[in-house]
Amino acid sequence: MTPFSYARPERIEEALALAGPDSRYIAGGTNLLDLMKENVLQPRQLIDINRLPLRAIEETPEGGLMIGALVSNADLAWNRQIEQRYPLLTKAILAGASPQLRNMASTGGNLLQRTRCYYFYDTGTPCNKREPGSGCPARDGLNRIHAILGASEACVAVHP
Numbered sequence: 465m466t467p468f469s470y471a472r473p474e475r476i477e478e479a480l481a482l483a484g485p486d487s488r489y490i491a492g493g494t495n496l497l498d499l500m501k502e503n504v505l506q507p508r509q510l511i512d513i514n515r516l517p518l519r520a521i522e523e524t525p526e527g528g529l530m531i532g533a534l535v536s537n538a539d540l541a542w543n544r545q546i547e548q549r550y551p552l553l554t555k556a557i558l559a560g561a562s563p564q565l566r567n568m569a570s571t572g573g574n575l576l577q578r579t580r581c582y583y584f585y586d587t588g589t590p591c592n593k594r595e596p597g598s599g600c601p602a603r604d605g606l607n608r609i610h611a612i613l614g615a616s617e618a619c620v621a622v623h624p
Contacts (some may be wrong), residue, residue, distance in 0.1 A: 466506040474515055482511045489513050491534055492568035495577040503587055504594065505577075518572070521545065533572025537561065540571055581621030582606055592618045 473479040479489070486508035490496055493500055499505040518532035521543050529545060540546055541557040561569060583589045583601050590598035602620050611622040 466500075466503070466508075468507055469509045470512065471509060472515060476516055476518075479511055479513055482509065484509070487511055489572070489576065491570040492536070492573055494565055494569045495573060499578060499585075502585055502618060504585055514571075531571050533570060533575075535569065535571045536567060537569045538563070538566040539575065540606040541566065579621040580609060582609075584621060593621065 471482050473482060483489075486539045488496055488505065488510055489509040489510050490510045491514055498503065498508075507561050513534065516534065518534040519539075520530075520532045521535055521540070522530045522532075524547075529549070531540060535543075537557050537560075541554050547554050557566065569587050571619070578584065579593060581591070581593070581602055583605070584593050587594070589601055592598060592600050596618075600619050600621075607620055614622040
């Protein structure tokens with residue numbers, strides 16, 4: 465693993481100021497740490513956002529819900545308002561991971577996670593997501609877990 469620096473800001477403004485092309489936000493780390501262990505991602509700085517006030521699920525003036533980036537998938541799935549108003553979201557979260565992962569994974573992390581493509585994780589094969597223009601072996605290789613909709617000529621492994 466490549467050496468990196470670690471920051472733990474106290475305020476959202478501090479976390480935003482630390483962001484850059486060689487930095488990554490981390491909360492639960494269930495996807496990012498795997499990518500770092502496999503040398504798929506090698507950030508120079510990790511920005512731990514766990515101290516930030518982003519754990520609320522709040523009603524919006526328009527009648528929707530605003531979900532904080534640090535709300536765990538477990539807390540989101542079992543939230544009474546989510547269960548009543550967005551039952552499909554509850555079902556999708558509960559079907560998508562083990563209880564252990566749901567307890568660690570954050571909603572913000574779900575949005576930032578990278579593709580689950582075998583070739584993306586294998587740094588010995590070309591991958592247009594890792595290195596644009598290098599090729600996409602998933603187009604003709606193992607691709608059962610890849611996109612039904614949203615694929616392109618460059619990549620068939622869209623967002624998980």
